Every structure is written in structure tokens, then in C-alpha cells.
Amino acid sequence: MLRKLKLTGLTLALTALCTTTVYAHSLWVNINESFAHPPGHVITSLGWGHAMPLDDFLMSEAGAVEIEKYSLVGPDNSITPIPLPVIKQENATTSKTGMAIVPGDLGLRKISLTDKTMPGTYQVTAESKATYFTGYVDASGKHKMTTKPMDEIKGAKSFDFSTRYKAVGKSYFGIERWTQPKLVGYELEILPETDMSDVKAGDLVKFTVTLNGKPLTCDMKGMNYLHMTSNTFGGPDQYMLTAYIMNGKARSGCPPPAPGEPRSR
Numbered sequence: 433m434l435r436k437l438k439l440t441g442l443t444l445a446l447t448a449l450c451t452t453t454v455y456a457h458s459l460w461v462n463i464n465e466s467f468a469h470p471p472g473h474v475i476t477s478l479g480w481g482h483a484m485p486l487d488d489f490l491m492s493e494a495g496a497v498e499i500e501k502y503s504l505v506g507p508d509n510s511i512t513p514i515p516l517p518v519i520k521q522e523n524a525t526t527s528k529t530g531m532a533i534v535p536g537d538l539g540l541r542k543i544s545l546t547d548k549t550m551p552g553t554y555q556v557t558a559e560s561k562a563t564y565f566t567g568y569v570d571a572s573g574k575h576k577m578t579t580k581p582m583d584e585i586k587g588a589k590s591f592d593f594s595t596r597y598k599a600v601g602k603s604y605f606g607i608e609r610w611t612q613p614k615l616v617g618y619e620l621e622i623l624p625e626t627d628m629s630d631v632k633a634g635d636l637v638k639f640t641v642t643l644n645g646k647p648l649t650c651d652m653k654g655m656n657y658l659h660m661t662s663n664t665f666g667g668p669d670q671y672m673l674t675a676y677i678m679n680g681k682a683r684s685g686c687p688p689p690a691p692g693e694p695r696s697r
């Protein structure tokens with residue numbers, strides 16, 4: 433019998449190296465479970481923007497992100513690719529009320545269970561394609577800017593700055609039981625250490641956070657912290673919880689739900 437696991441709407445969004453307003457957008461993965469018709473299924477979709485669970489399309493005037501990988505990671509750490517969202521220019525329809533109706537693909541995919549489904553904790557992950565922004569001085573002494581990495585710029589006299597942006601989003605769900613998920617190997621990775629299927633208000637939830645495979649911490653190089661946000665936290669829009677990351681660990685109390693809000697969705 434498959435048990436429905438409550439994820440309390442907690443979705444982890446990682447945004448590394450925010451450089452421009454476009455890049456202030458976060459990428460995350462949404463999971464919705466349905467066991468009304470056994471053996472049940474999980475629907476996954478990609479979130480992009482600011483407001484969870486769904487904010488904007490992956491390609492919009494306010495910001496764009498190209499998804500390079502979309503994967504289902506099994507309890508055994510096996511990786512199955514999920515078909516990538518198809519981004520193309522769609523024709524908008526005009527409403528009778530002065531609005532534009534735009535179709536699109538947010539990576540909405542259905543993962544159906546069978547009687548052969550491996551029990552344990554699954555991860556659905558999405559990775560954006562790395563993008564670069566570099567300022568340099570060319571051979572004639574002119575300051576220029578480009579979206580190439582430093583090693584692809586020929587004849588640069590010197591570099592003013594160079595940034596690399598790559599976003600990774602993850603969500604977790606357990607089938608039948610929760611098993612401790614393992615690191616997938618991302619440059620920046622957040623892994624729950626708490627059974628996320630059984631979190632109640634007031635419980636401490638713990639995470640491991642690694643950068644390039646090493647525990648992230650607060651030191652002279654920087655104060656690193658984990659932001660947690662959920663539409664069940666009960667605060668106003670963009671309300672979030674913050675915890676310092678010390679020696680690769682961050683923990684936070686799970687707040688009570690907002691009045692009238694379901695505990696999980």
C-alpha cells in the first residue's frame with residue numbers, strides 16, 4: 433500500500449551567483465502527489481520567478497532560463513532523464529477583458545507508479561544551462577562586455593569581472609517509506625536529513641549543504657545561510673525563514689500553518 437507523503441509544500445530553490453535583475457529569479461521544482469487512483473502518480477513541474485509554487489514561464493520578458501537537465505533520481509541514486517520542457521514562441525490569445533492568454537510548457541510531467549516501483553525517497557532535479565557575463569579590456573584598450581566565459585575571449589588584455597550563473601532546483605518525495613537521500617553531486621547542493629514525510633509544526637528540520645562537495649560554512653570568506661519559504665508558512669508574500677549554515681549543516685523550526693491554511697499542499 434503506497435502511503436501519501438506530505439511534503440508541506442517545502443521546495444528548495446538554489447540560486448547561485450545572482451548578477452542581474454533577471455538572475456534574481458529562482459528556479460525550483462514542484463511535486464504534487466495523487467493516490468486517489470492506485471497505484472497513484474506524481475506530477476512534477478518547474479517553478480521560475482519569485483512566488484511559489486508557480487510564478488512565470490521559463491521564457492518571459494521578466495527573465496529567461498534554459499533547462500539543460502531534468503531528472504528523476506531514484507532511492508538507489510539511479511538517474512532517469514525527464515523530457516525537457518519545450519520552449520517555443522507561442523501565439524497569445526486576447527481575452528474580452530484586456531488580457532493576453534499565453535500557452536506554454538512548465539515541464540509538467542506525470543510520473544506514474546506501478547506495482548514494480550522501487551520504494552524509498554526520490555529526487556526530481558532541474559539544472560539550468562550555465563551562463564556567463566564577462567567584462568574585459570580588448571587588444572585596443574576598449575572596455576567590453578560579453579556573455580562568454582573568460583577562456584573563450586581571445587586577445588583580452590585584462591578582465592574587469594566575470595560571473596557564472598547556474599541554477600539547480602530539487603524536490604523530494606517518498607514512496608512507501610522515507611529513505612535518506614544521497615548527494616547527487618551538484619556544485620551547490622541542499623539535502624534534507626529529516627524525514628520530510630513526517631514534519632509537524634514545531635519540528636526541527638535539518639539539511640546538509642555542500643559547495644563543490646565540501647561542507648559549506650560561515651567563515652571569513654562569507655556568511656552562508658539557507659532560506660526557506662513555503663506557501664504554508666503563513667507569512668505575507670516573500671516571507672522566509674533563514675538559518676546559518678555551519679560546518680555543512682543548517683536547521684530550522686517548522687512554523688505553524690497560517691490560519692485556515694491546509695497543513696500541506
Ligand SMILES: [Cu+2]
Binds near residue numbers: 453457481482494495
Ligand atoms: Cu522578476
